[in-house]
Amino acid sequence: MRPYFYEALSATCEPRVLLVVALSAAYGILIGSIPGLTATMAVALLVPMTFFLDSVSAASSRSSNGVPSGPKGLAQAR
Numbered sequence: 592m593r594p595y596f597y598e599a600l601s602a603t604c605e606p607r608v609l610l611v612v613a614l615s616a617a618y619g620i621l622i623g624s625i626p627g628l629t630a631t632m633a634v635a636l637l638v639p640m641t642f643f644l645d646s647v648s649a650a651s652s653r654s655s656n657g658v659p660s661g662p663k664g665l666a667q668a669r
Contacts, residue, residue, distance in 0.1 A: 602647050611644065615652040 602608070615637065622633035634653055641649035 603651060605647075608648050608651050611648045611652045612655045615655045619655070 618637065619630070619633055622628045622636070623630070637653060641652055644652065
């Protein structure tokens, strides 16, 4: 089980994947700050952009953009 964990960890810590995660989080914050757009809408709008990414980058981007735009996410100023 450890070799699979280390392989997954090395695949997700590549600079390109980390850049995609950072850009997706910024996208989620932007969508979360616009009234009326939800985390579900953010993921739905991001899906066409992930068609040209490799599988690790695409999965990472889709999972990281919903966090800041969620119902109690980073973008809500209360």
